[in-house]
Amino acid sequence: DNPQGSSPNRNTTMITVTVLDDNDFGPFFLPCMFDESSVGCIDFNYVSNITEKMVLDGPLVFGPGPIHAMDGDENVTVSEQIFFNFTEGEPANYAEYFEIDSISGNVSQLKPVRHSEIPEFRITLQATEGISPDALYSTIDVIISVKEINNFEPEFASTVFSGFIQEGADAGTPVWDSPSMNSALVLQATDPDLEEDEVFRVSYMLNDPSGTFILAADTQSKTEIVVNGMIDREMVEKYELKMVAMESSTSAQFVSESVTVNITVLDVNDNAPYFIQNKYSVGRNQYGTTIRQNLKAGTVIMELQVADVDTKPRIADYTYILRLLTPFSGTSPFAEMSMNSLVKIVLVEDAIEIPKGDYVLGLQASDVDNPFLLSLEITLGIKVIGENDTEGPVFVQKEFTRYASEGTQVGSVIAEIKICVLVHSWLVTSVLGRAWTD
Template sequence: MDECQHLLLFFIILSVWETGSDQVHYSVPEEAKHGTFVGRIAQDLGLELTELVPRLFRVTSKSRGDLLEVNLQNGILFVNSRIDREELCGRSLECSIHLEVIVDRPLQVFHVEVEVKDINDNPPVFPGAQKNLFVAESRPLDSRFPLEGASDADIGENALLTYRLSSNDYFSLDVPTADQQVKPLALVLRKPLDREDSPELHLVLTATDRGKPELTGTVQLLVKVLDANDNAPAFDRTLCAVKLPENVPNGTLVIKLNASDLDEGLNGDFMYSFSSDVSPDIKSKFYIDPLSGEITVIGHIDFEESKAYKIRVEATDKGLPPLAGHCTVLVEVVDANDNAPELTITSLSLPISENAQPGTVIALINVFDRDSGANGQVTCSLTSQVPFKLVSTFKNYYSLVLDSALDRESVANYDTGEVRVNDAIDFEDSNTYEIHVDVTDKGNPPMVGHCTVLVEILDENDNSPEVIITSLALPVLEDSQVGTTIALISVSDRDSGANGDVTCSLMPQSPFMLVSTFKNYYSLVLDSTLDRESVANYELVVTARDGGSPSLSATASVSVEVADVNDNAPLFAQPEYTVFVKENNAPGCHIFTVSARDADAQENARVSYALVERRVGERALGEIKVNGKIDFEETKSWKLQIEAVDKGTPPMFGHCTVLVEVLDVNDNAPELLVTSLLLSIPEDAPLGTVIALVRVTDRDAGENAQVTCSLTLQVPFKLVSTFKNYYSLVLDSVLDREKVSKYALVLMARDSGSPSLSATASVSVDVDSGQAPKTFSRASVSAAGAETALVDVNVYLIIAICAVSSLLVLTLLLYTALRCSGPPSEGACVPGKPRLVCSSAEGSWSCSQQRRQRVCSGEGPPKADLMVFSPSVPSGSNSGDTGDQPEFCENVSTIILGCFMPLHVNHVVVHQQITVSPLL
């Protein structure tokens, strides 16, 4: 039987050890800063850093739980907030913070004690800043005057005080030794007092503790020297010790003090009172009768609040000045069993699995009784038959664990707090247990505490959710409205509780979302607009996950196809194209192909093309071809508007502009217009005499229109360029009629094209013997252009030309007035200003922009084909006719007429110029 008991004791000790009954001790100084290292608690408890978070590592404390904290990353215990030892433990010599370290899986409890070391952070403090002492001058030498010592909130060396008195001739300081703690601090008279000599003495009493660094406190002592009353009341005992039970009623007598005064009369009549340094707490609990000296209870005395009281009492006579005697009363409070035990569940692992192994810790219970001695000794037990038991793990700590016994009969042991029940836990039989825990102290009479623990049994999460797609509407038009339902989804889980609570989620990120319509029912709806051109198909995964631990999940795939709608117009690569085409291309020649892209699909993306102005070109291919002959001299460019249209319903359109620039080809030979001024020339004509005027033109452009003119034969004449494309045929050397009487001149004009084209003209000049020359009219090879040129001629030639020009001007003006019945649009004229050349009043050449009229033919620029000099006319006769005239377009040539008055030889003056258009 003894062996069985020893074996049972061994298993109980082993169980207690496994649940974490080890205690670790640390120390930390008070007032340590936040983050101060205390200890490597995880390492000291034998725990790995990686298991702190998974095992729910936590620290609790019954007192101030926020003072210390553990870093779960490195397992270090550190100071979390300010620790004040005096606030935490008061005057107690030992001050510790008791921590409970709890980890789960499996549940373990460790006890950690952190000792708070005192530092010297409190200086000595006297009851007041000044103390008044009344001393009769008759007091003998070595008289003692008790003083109120200083107090220090620290402990140990930091609270051991030494005193010193400021230098004086009358008093010394008597400081009690370590074994004379009852003996008060006192001033000792060393020299007789003489009130007449020194009525007052000012002394400074300094208290210094033994901490490092030392802290000091001072009090001003004012000694007033009095006459007469030189005997203070004296107690029969200077120290009295009494015991007082807690919870005694008010009015209970604590002690009656006796004092006597050797003086007579008022000097011997005294009254009892508490000293001035007695705390307000003591005054609220005790009262002293000033006449009888009886100390009685007037407040609640609680052992748990304070175990002892130190009361300083004075007896003060009525002499002048009054004298006082002192006595100390020590009241020891005796504990009574007046506090029932308290139960605290510091950790509760709920719910527990139905498959939990026997010995699994369910809860940690802390039992606490504020009483002391036998009144604070408690036992714990279970009052109901349940498949659990209590195991004592540490002083006043119990673990509620799952019992492993196979016997259905329950056995309760109130000494060990164990209850054993057979049977494994079955979730189907019972899913909740109500456990009643009782705790009883050993006081007389005993007091009992109760608590109830509800343990929920949780089934295992052994069934995965199921996902069923009950309806699916495909495909989805890309213009579907937000909120359109795509599919209906139902989920289920055969487990219960959290294991059967299923949540649904949708992956990946898409314009769809799941909307819960009812419990375990969801709708897959459109959350934002679709764009088939961006994404044409979505592969969605619906995930259903239960609330078990570990969680189980199931997935279902949904493929959503987006159907196209015609929401994209054809788009050209650029809004405008420029094409360069040579003239004279054959009809049907392909010059350019436009192409537009449509982001839609199938019929919505099939594009055809057309010219906006007229239906020309390949509609399907976008090819631009020539319909007729292209002539640069007729039209230099076209601006085509191309339209692209898809086959959608309704169709959508795109546009672009094609600029066709015609490149000139040298297909026009130059033209010469020769006007002979003289039929014959005198043999003695001076060098430089003008024989004829020559104008060259070319309908091409650029280098193809740059024309040079020359004489093909070696003759005594030369061509002088007077203006662009204008030449004068002048005499270059002396004539000799006897040698040559007639010259046949050939003029050649050649352009700069490749290949070059040319034209020639013949001029016949007779040489006479010196008579007046006869004038020619005009011999023309061809006429075209837009500019004028003036050359110097002699006076006779100008008079003849002006006479002919005047008649021609009148005829043209009349004809123009008849033709211009209404102003045609100027928009039909290609921009270009005719250049007018005239002579200024001083005889120099200048360009005049006054009183001009621009005339154009067809789509080409204005052309100046003829320049005629008219004689001068009165300024008023034609001023009204030469104002700004309406511009009009005809297939005519512009004639610039200039009217001149001869001033002297080889100079002309322009009085009037007009521009007319004759009908050719």
């Protein structure tokens, strides 16, 4: 070229250089998509999905398009065949499930997959030009999602369960499946969507309005209910709990129908018998009567009935001990005759032989072998009057024995003596006096 046009002696020769494409680009995967900023094709993955627990009939369908690749070079002297193969993947045993046709790129499913075990495959696909050892190749990820089948909520074998717990049971004690308390009540839900050997991940939720029970800490696919509060059959005999199971093996996390767990509290003999109030009652655990000296030996002068808040059977039947408290010495002119829960106080001699006055007796009732463990003592006041005397008050009092330790301050009150006086069936209590040290 001669912009000035001042050198006519020069010749201009046009040389056209044709650059032949050498085989220096690997294959690229199709479809090739561009955007405004990209130089080449945008990176992408081949994605597909299959349904768990079945085998797809025919090749998988991929997006954004079928598996396909082109030689990256144009006008190469020999356009070589592109071969497809999987090189590695997650999980590592992906090849048990999928194979790829090296020529067509079609991917076939070989066996069913469980979503709970493998929710997704990520496999590296390699496209290679030709078969020479130094053949050029490219790779891309193939992602196959496993769609779960979830048509059913988890379910329990029954809608109502029965459990048993003994009153006084320690925290952590399981609710038993029978009154014999040999095995814990096991609660387990299943998910009909899962195959028999498939791991069922589940959360159990217990609703106990009383707050007395919780689920065992080591709950897995099955659970137990354990004590978390005080159990007293005489306070609460039955509990009704509600429970649900929520599947966590699936993304939908279906929740079961609510089931009922009825818990029966088993009795322990943990209460002493008590005396039923009757016409002789003069106060709390105090009974009294007046007898005349014309009564004959064997006469029943008082009848008392005991009851018990615990249920039968007990270790032993009721036992009674009657002892004379006032007067402090001498043999008692009264005895008890009992049959189970009925106690009769009878005269053991003709009443004419008994000095007039006030007699106080203690009557202990027990329903265990060892009365020291579980017994109740009531006080009986019996006033003996002459045949023609008018009825006066019955004194119901007890003897007191108190010991003051050495060094007790002078003037300390060590006992307070109260009397309970029965006046026409009304009990009057008053402080009679105090004992003090000097």
